[in-house]
Amino acid sequence: MAVLETVPVLFPAQAEAAAAASSSTSFLSTSTIIALTVFFALLCACIVIGHLLEEHRWANESITALLLGLCSGVVVLLISKFQSSQILVFSEDLFFLYLLPPIIFNAGFQVKKKNFFKNFTTIFLFGVFGTVISFCIISLGAYLLFKKIGVANLDIQDFLAIGAILSATDSVCTLQVLSQDETPLLYSIVFGEGVVNDATSIVLFNAVQSLDSSNIDALTALNLLGTFLYLFLTSTALGIAAGLISAYIIKTLYIGRHSTDREVALMMLMAYLSYMLAELLNLSGILTIFFCGIVMSHYTWHNVTESSRITTKHAFATISFIAETFIFLYVGMDALDIDKWKKSNASPGTSVAVSSILFALVLVGRAAFVFPISNITNCMKKRESTKIELRQQFIIWWAGLMRGAVTIALSYNQFAISDKEETADFALMITSTIIVVLFSTVVFGSITKPLIRAVLLRNAKSAVSDATDLPSLEELNISFIENCDPSEQPNTPPRRKNSLRLLISNPTRTVHYWWRKFDDKCMRPVFGGRGFVPFAPGSPSGARDDEAS
């Protein structure tokens, strides 16, 4: 399996020299080393530049990486005399095997579980039905409009694939433009939607690829829904099981008594194992590792030593951060894929037209489900303060317009498979997808932060409205909800007075209450968690543990 495919055409002199010398001076091929050196130097530059630009309100790390990638792509293009802009070929394996899992795992690990589960219905509706609506609109729109501008060599399966490809929002960029602390409700909805959406669009894409286009009937849709529900439930169950097993192993063996490194290694490996197992069983690895992260932060994280907690929290965040920057750098460098541009053979006008159509469809497709679903869930909610305001709906719509690496990976998968003959239209689809991704990330990514401030935070009324998601006095009084995860500090101990009255008046709280009861009675005694780990006499502070390990 080729993880990092280098392009020897880039440095023909060195590559030939290396081949001629046949590893007489090094065990590694020169082109690989050059590619990795350039890449890691760019990553370092991204971090430093990203830090310097942090105060800048329009910029963020994604955009820095994307633009830096574009610039180095141009430099490479000039050096190679317009033969190639790539140092590393975009590889789905690298992306799906090594870059995506740590990002999604870290998201599950650091997500504020309270907000996530509180808005679970909304998230699920957005992530599943929203994605399906968006998929239908984009497919139909592309089918109707592309023929008018002369793009004729696509069959029905290609149009459905375009719909699935462009329905995948970019959860990575969302993490950077929305703040979990400033706008917790929006963050949990948009990011939660992003994770479910990734799973949905990948399921849709797989379904489309295996579709027999000559035999589409009403049963197909029902079949798809059944497949999705099966995948969702089994993937989630697998993730939860992996998390619980890791908690049980670490609690039972109490590995921390001996070694922080072993605990951290076991958490990393178990999480990754759950992803690989899900992929092996043809489930959704993204969902699995996301729920594995949630369970690990709820149980396993509390079973390890203090130094392991600090290490895991920051190490997972760091790995995720590096993977994110890597992806954007990659996408930026990949954008100038000169072969595809040559092959697409399209006039600039056609290129712009196709990209504009696709982007307009993305806008319409997202609007078509965000506003209706928001209003439907608003009708179901009784408390005025938990409803999603129109201006919040607008931000949800806006923040989900960005398209990222999943879109590019799926696009390459559909339109650049070597065993299909590559037509000009296929190459055109790839270049148009790249334009949509670049445009949405750079333009929307840089506008979103100031926009949120302008629409929500500067407005005192709506700032309060969004802040209702933070525990009110009443909620602190109840404290039914488990509120401790790696990103939060331990709260005041729960008080349970007046519970009966509140149980009746707050039906949504009841679920949390029973879950908490079940958790304390059945789960925590077995799997550990906050307050359920045997006290180690030798390590009163926990902070001294790192000396013993």
Add this chain to the structure above:
Amino acid sequence: MAVLETVPVLFPAQAEAAAAASSSTSFLSTSTIIALTVFFALLCACIVIGHLLEEHRWANESITALLLGLCSGVVVLLISKFQSSQILVFSEDLFFLYLLPPIIFNAGFQVKKKNFFKNFTTIFLFGVFGTVISFCIISLGAYLLFKKIGVANLDIQDFLAIGAILSATDSVCTLQVLSQDETPLLYSIVFGEGVVNDATSIVLFNAVQSLDSSNIDALTALNLLGTFLYLFLTSTALGIAAGLISAYIIKTLYIGRHSTDREVALMMLMAYLSYMLAELLNLSGILTIFFCGIVMSHYTWHNVTESSRITTKHAFATISFIAETFIFLYVGMDALDIDKWKKSNASPGTSVAVSSILFALVLVGRAAFVFPISNITNCMKKRESTKIELRQQFIIWWAGLMRGAVTIALSYNQFAISDKEETADFALMITSTIIVVLFSTVVFGSITKPLIRAVLLRNAKSAVSDATDLPSLEELNISFIENCDPSEQPNTPPRRKNSLRLLISNPTRTVHYWWRKFDDKCMRPVFGGRGFVPFAPGSPSGARDDEAS
């Protein structure tokens, strides 16, 4: 560049099915997923079993991983009906690009700098001259003995390569059998030697591969020495420069004020970048990243926040631990390389004879430099307590007999290159190397720990003798030597009375004294380090930093 080459022959049914379905159900090939799943499951098993066996004095994690790898190799062999024992093909790229750098970097980062630099002369003599002596003896011995047992198809270059291959000691296994706390002197010598030795043997190996065997004269040896010194100095300088740049960037930008993740990411990326740069410039990446680790622990580590310190210390150790376990698992699974065994076409007798000869040469080759060099350095030392006793010499000889992944990687590089025609003797060399590695790791690895206890620690006299390396009262009084690194706690503040008298009586201390002065005057004000980082008003304890990030 193929990082993980899977063997599709192993699971032909699945591989074909996956190829036929052409990623209709997943974006990853099934054989890759199966291989990774099995591998990560085995890694988890290694950690758990290693923990359970920790109290067992004969076992350690390396041996557990090696045996587990062997067992799974057997299982795979049975499943594939003796077609293949491999799930992943041993790849030099994977080893030299991704597994070795974190191990060596972590070693530099965690090494007790005081011990390392105190014994630098000894380490350097062992690592350079010792390796050269061992190389000559093994090459000559193999040349004289192999012809007698009917191995005739090797030319002079192959014999020299065998010498270089088997001169590479295994620094990874050494880390596990020697304890930095119990036997600090031995640990610093044997491990320090291992790092320098890796560099020397790789330089020798490269020199041998580029050798024109028809044109060997006295100048060749001189040439080799010059090359080595050039490589040693430039590699070290590059590592130090990379470490200092990272310290300067983090100190100047004071990134920690904003994000722990960025600091940790920058340290990781800079370290890796130094390795890649060294490889790009055809220097020794191992030496570079080792010194980069030392400089980072001396300067950079003190410039970051408290949570970054805990995270880096444990995250680097964890990554190194996973890489080590991975390597031993890999070597274990790779040992049953059925193709090579078939190709070698040798009778069990020849196989055993070749392996025995090689192993005997390793024993003799190491004895031929450990005892003479130890006694030479003893003559140069004035204080009785710093001399290396005979029983310590014995342990140094013994602990360096293990051969590991570097040996296997070099062996594959020499004897399994595809563009050479593979003869039976070449395959025999590979299988014999594998036998030597397995035997030395399992037998010597399991005996070393009990042996050290029997020879050194249970003996009160030598326990004291070895403990002289710990600061004596007099030394604590002087405390010229910088004594703080991630593995040590801050000591009492240095007192500098009586310095003149001690400067005269302790010439070796003088270097440390002047280094310390230079460090405090010139280096630390620029690059930071303990006590030279501006105090952040918002974070008095440092431990609260992780909330802000």
